[in-house]
Amino acid sequence: MSVDAVQTALGTEHAALWTYGMVAAFVGDQSAAAVAEGANLHRARRDTTERWLRDHSATPNPPAAAYLPPSKVSDGPSALAALVAVEQDTCAAWRGVLERTDDSALRTSALEALTTAAVRATRWRKAAGTTPASITMPGVASG
Numbered sequence: 023m024s025v026d027a028v029q030t031a032l033g034t035e036h037a038a039l040w041t042y043g044m045v046a047a048f049v050g051d052q053s054a055a056a057v058a059e060g061a062n063l064h065r066a067r068r069d070t071t072e073r074w075l076r077d078h079s080a081t082p083n084p085p086a087a088a089y090l091p092p093s094k095v096s097d098g099p100s101a102l103a104a105l106v107a108v109e110q111d112t113c114a115a116w117r118g119v120l121e122r123t124d125d126s127a128l129r130t131s132a133l134e135a136l137t138t139a140a141v142r143a144t145r146w147r148k149a150a151g152t153t154p155a156s157i158t159m160p161g162v163a164s165g
Contacts, residue, residue: 042108
């Protein structure tokens with residue numbers, strides 16, 4: 023059902039906002055503006071997603087008190103890795119929405135969310151010096 027998939031995507035938006043806030047303490051001045059921009063974009067996507075859920079008679083799930091990054095964040099490189107991970111999770115969640123709805127407006131919104139998260143993940147991989155910087159199928163687990 024679309025609502026369940028959208029709730030899952032909302033959860034990744036909550037986690038992304040939390041992660042962007044946490045890593046802000048570890049990134050250098052050269053990445054501070056990009057971190058702020060990423061947080062603002064996730065905040066806007068969260069708000070849009072909550073509005074969609076309310077418009078479809080669903081109560082948006084609230085954010086958790088905290089989220090666990092995939093590995094310890096203690097410096098710039100680990101902060102960049104956390105940002106890549108959260109963007110990958112966001113891609114996967116929005117791909118899940120695409121797979122579970124025929125609603126054209128929701129599909130358009132989900133595709134935009136997946137695409138922008140994939141672009142941000144690529145930018146963070148580039149900043150971290152990770153190769154390849156981009157992946158073939160954002161939102162699909164690599165085998």
